[in-house]
Amino acid sequence: MSTRKASLTDKQTKNGTSKYVLERCASINEYYDIAFKVMLLGDSAVGKTCVLVRFKDGAFLGGNFIATVGIDFRNKVVDVDNFKVKLQIWDTAGQERFRSVTHAYYRDAQGNLCFLYSTSSCSLCGKAWLTEIHEYAQKDVVIMLLGNKSDMAAERVVKTEEGEKLAKEYGVPFMETSAKTGVNVDLAFHAIAKELKHRATQQPNEPKFQIHDYIESQKHKTGCCGLM
Numbered sequence: 398m399s400t401r402k403a404s405l406t407d408k409q410t411k412n413g414t415s416k417y418v419l420e421r422c423a424s425i426n427e428y429y430d431i432a433f434k435v436m437l438l439g440d441s442a443v444g445k446t447c448v449l450v451r452f453k454d455g456a457f458l459g460g461n462f463i464a465t466v467g468i469d470f471r472n473k474v475v476d477v478d479n480f481k482v483k484l485q486i487w488d489t490a491g492q493e494r495f496r497s498v499t500h501a502y503y504r505d506a507q508g509n510l511c512f513l514y515s516t517s518s519c520s521l522c523g524k525a526w527l528t529e530i531h532e533y534a535q536k537d538v539v540i541m542l543l544g545n546k547s548d549m550a551a552e553r554v555v556k557t558e559e560g561e562k563l564a565k566e567y568g569v570p571f572m573e574t575s576a577k578t579g580v581n582v583d584l585a586f587h588a589i590a591k592e593l594k595h596r597a598t599q600q601p602n603e604p605k606f607q608i609h610d611y612i613e614s615q616k617h618k619t620g621c622c623g624l625m
């Protein structure tokens with residue numbers, strides 16, 4: 398975890414009044430209070446890159462599938478209870494041949510989003526990834542299980558209940574996402590950001606943040622599509 402504040406500079410406006418302006422570069426993403434690293438894990442083609450692009454740019458990468466080579470990352474700053482939380486999100490390659498590259502990044506990540514594939518019969522893939530997280534990641538890493546491609550109802554093989562059962566077995570939250578429609582994508586990242594921020598700033602007498610309850614309350618509040 399690292400923290401940084403953009404510097405405040407006292408500047409004169411045209412009418413002589415002074416006001417604070419944030420000194421920052423071209424991107425608003427430069428300013429944040431606290432930062433965390435989050436890894437996206439799962440088999441090749443489950444949709445890790447597409448979910449990340451949906452969250453970062455609000456767009457869907459359709460068309461030809463181009464597999465990630467090694468590892469890539471993107472940053473996004475989200476608002477959590479008046480805190481600017483920067484998520485540095487590592488998009489890992491799902492292909493087996495890059496596994497040793499991925500292993501090297503586990504120890505620095507505070508959050509892991511583990512992807513299931515709702516349209517593949519590989520319901521046990523999620524289990525393999527969760528086992529791997531327990532082997533390589535920090536002990537207190539925040540984990541979430543996602544069933545992506547929920548929009549492909551006709552091709553669905555893994556049932557919602559199977560994802561829920563697996564998540565319950567490992568004591569982690571579960572939700573179904575779609576990079577195509579955007580369903581629950583923002584909610585997944587916001588929930589992770591909120592949990593990480595609470596853990597980092599929680600006062601001894603403050604109640605623990607309940608990520609499961611938060612997800613359920615937001616799902617109901619926002620209907621089909623997660624946080625707007």
Ligand SMILES: Nc1nc2c(ncn2[C@@H]2O[C@H](COP(=O)(O)OP(=O)(O)OP(=O)(O)O)[C@@H](O)[C@H]2O)c(=O)[nH]1
Nearest residue numbers: 441442443444445446447464465491546575576577
């Ligand atoms: N219908 C639908 N297609 C999706 C969704 N997410 C991803 N795809 C498609 O699935 C394919 C694989 O998506 P990627 O995001 O590249 O998969 P990945 O998990 O990053 O794969 P690797 O880089 O090999 O690990 C692409 O053709 C996407 O367009 C989704 O939610 N719905």
